[in-house]
Amino acid sequence: MSESRNTSRQKNTLLLYEIVILAAFCSMMILSLLSSANIVLAQEEAEAEEEAEAEEEDDGSPITETTTGEAATDTTAAPSGFNFAAAGDWGCTEDTEDTVNNILGKNTELVLGLGDYSYEDSADCWFGITQPIDNIMKISIGNHDIEDLEALMDYFGLSEQYYSFDYQNVHFISLGTEEEYLDMSNDKAKEQLAFVQSDLEKASSNPNIDWIIPFFHRIMYYESEGGLVDTFDHNLVDIYHPLFEKYGVNLVLDAHTHTYERTYPLRINSEGSEAPIVTSNDLSNYRSVDGLVIATVGTGGAKPTNAHVANELVAVQYENLFGFLNVDVSADGTKLVGTFYDNNGDGEIRDQFTITKSSVTIEEEEEEEEEDDDDQIGIEDELEDESEDVDGEDEVSIAASDEENGNEEFGEEDVDEDDDDNIGFDIDDSILVTETSSDEE
Numbered sequence: 311m312s313e314s315r316n317t318s319r320q321k322n323t324l325l326l327y328e329i330v331i332l333a334a335f336c337s338m339m340i341l342s343l344l345s346s347a348n349i350v351l352a353q354e355e356a357e358a359e360e361e362a363e364a365e366e367e368d369d370g371s372p373i374t375e376t377t378t379g380e381a382a383t384d385t386t387a388a389p390s391g392f393n394f395a396a397a398g399d400w401g402c403t404e405d406t407e408d409t410v411n412n413i414l415g416k417n418t419e420l421v422l423g424l425g426d427y428s429y430e431d432s433a434d435c436w437f438g439i440t441q442p443i444d445n446i447m448k449i450s451i452g453n454h455d456i457e458d459l460e461a462l463m464d465y466f467g468l469s470e471q472y473y474s475f476d477y478q479n480v481h482f483i484s485l486g487t488e489e490e491y492l493d494m495s496n497d498k499a500k501e502q503l504a505f506v507q508s509d510l511e512k513a514s515s516n517p518n519i520d521w522i523i524p525f526f527h528r529i530m531y532y533e534s535e536g537g538l539v540d541t542f543d544h545n546l547v548d549i550y551h552p553l554f555e556k557y558g559v560n561l562v563l564d565a566h567t568h569t570y571e572r573t574y575p576l577r578i579n580s581e582g583s584e585a586p587i588v589t590s591n592d593l594s595n596y597r598s599v600d601g602l603v604i605a606t607v608g609t610g611g612a613k614p615t616n617a618h619v620a621n622e623l624v625a626v627q628y629e630n631l632f633g634f635l636n637v638d639v640s641a642d643g644t645k646l647v648g649t650f651y652d653n654n655g656d657g658e659i660r661d662q663f664t665i666t667k668s669s670v671t672i673e674e675e676e677e678e679e680e681e682d683d684d685d686q687i688g689i690e691d692e693l694e695d696e697s698e699d700v701d702g703e704d705e706v707s708i709a710a711s712d713e714e715n716g717n718e719e720f721g722e723e724d725v726d727e728d729d730d731d732n733i734g735f736d737i738d739d740s741i742l743v744t745e746t747s748s749d750e751e
Contacts, residue, residue, distance in 0.1 A: 391641035392478055393417070397634040398424025398452065398527060398565025399608035402435035405632040406611030408653040410440055415657060416636055418446070420477055424565035424607060425452025425487075425527030433458040437465065448475065450484040452527035452565065472502045474509050479520040479643050481513040485550070487528035492542035494549075503549065510557035520643025520667070524554060525563040529606055531573070531586060533620040538567065544583070551578045551586075551602065560599050560665050561646060563635070565608035568615040570628040570635075570650055572661060577601035586623065593625045598668035605648065607635045626650075626661045633660070643667070 395418040400406050413421060421443050428436035433455075440447065444465075451471045455462055463469070471486030483506065485491065490498045513522050530546045532539055554562065555578060575596055576586040589600040596603060606619065614630045621627070633652040640646075650661040 390478070391639060392419045393636055393638045394420035394422060394477070394480075395634045395636050396422040396424060396525065396563045396605070397607050397610040398450075399426045399568045399612040400436060400440070400610035401427075401429050401612035402439060403611045405653065406436070406439050409610050409632055409634055410443055412651055412653050412657055413443055413634055416651065418443070418636065421447040422482070422525050422563060423447055423449035424525060424563060424610075425450050426454040426565065426608075426610075426612065427452070427462065428458065429454050429612060431457050433461050433465070448482065448484065450526045451486055451488070453488060456488070472505055474513070476519065478639070479518060479641075480639055481516070481519045481522045483509055483513075483522065483524050485524060485526040487526045487543070487546065489540055489542055492540075492545045494542075494545065499545075506550070507553060510553060510559075514557040521561070521639065521646065522557060522559050523561050523563065524550075524559060527564060527566055529564050529566045529618065530562065530602075530604055531576070531584075531620065531623055532618045538618055547578070547583045547586075551576075551583070554602055559602060560596075561637075561648075562602050562604045564604065564606050565610075567606055567618045568608040568612050569606065569617045570609050570626070570631060570633070570661065571606040571617055571619045571624050572626045572648075572663065573602075573604045573619065573623045574625050575599045575601035575603050576623065588623065594663045595666075596664065597666045599665050603663070603665060605635055607650075609633050625663070628660060631660065633657075 393416065395413045395416070397409060397413075400409070400423070427433055427449075437444070447466070449462065449466050449468075451459065451462065463471075471491065472484060474481060474483040476482075485506065486498070486502060490496050491502050493499050494503070510522065513519050526546075528540075528543050528546060529538075530551065532543075560575075574591060575589045577589050577600060579585050579587050587601070590596055608615075609632050611632055614632075617624075617627050617629055619627065628650075631652055631654070633650060636649045636651055638647040638649070644667045646665040648661070648663045648665075649659055651657040652660045
């Protein structure tokens, strides 16, 4: 009996040891699994934090910035087609508020400010009105922005008035157009010119860029001078128009006159830059466009003025209205469709034009033209009717002086140009080469 009990105790002790060992093994396995799980969780948390940080740094915008003096880098987002708005000469009025609301109503993805914002010593009133769109806005500087220039530059993160950026398949470039940036005896003017030439060259060779669109404040072509035109404004034509043509620019945006005016396609005239060559008299459709279509959009909200572009150069010309130009960019990079939306009449269309690249076949253009015929004929009929009204009822208004319109800037004073300082059509290559080398250093 005693031996039997001892044997039983030994078996029980052995079983107990086995249970303890098994329990210890299981505990080790569980701890090992938990440790692995914790590592995986920690890795996932780290990855999630990195993604969150990346999202904070990249808000999903297809805008690619460039610092002054450097060409914009390629965009990472695949082009999907988008629209952008443009307007200048805003002020702080009820009409300015209407322009902002008009833009918001068209689901605009990008807004270009074409200069002259508050017309006051401070830009605060304009900042307040445009707050709903300031996160999608890029600006150029106008002559009335000098009073609060530092605030404007800081607000939009600018270190210089000339810069460029990419938005999907479009390269935008902003220019300074005050005397400091156009008088070629100034260092700033030479630096801007060198930057523009280098930037256009790089953008035109970028396979991801289908369009290059310059935007600035002062107008390129004008019928009369008076208080509107400064001494060196002619360099926008003499120097920059040839550069724009050379690098394939088709659309240019400016403001300064408080009107909406759109030219026919204009090619530089080497025999007299003040008289550009009209390459198409079509009112709205420009295929394989030769030259620049220049849209003056000074309709943001400031008091209207008279038109200043010569009648023989313009396809469309409106006074006494407010609104903005919307441009739809096709995803395939072949087409721009510009539409001017008046603030009145729930965004009434006052102008519509199309610029089509040569990569689109004639058959495709004819098919698209047939599809759009009804709408386009309707728009052109409206434009013709309104043009007749302008020729009749508004003839007095067109002839009225700018001084009577209450805008000191548009007085009747003549600005004498210094012929000795005039830089003609031919650009001095030595200036460009020297400044480009300096800029790269």
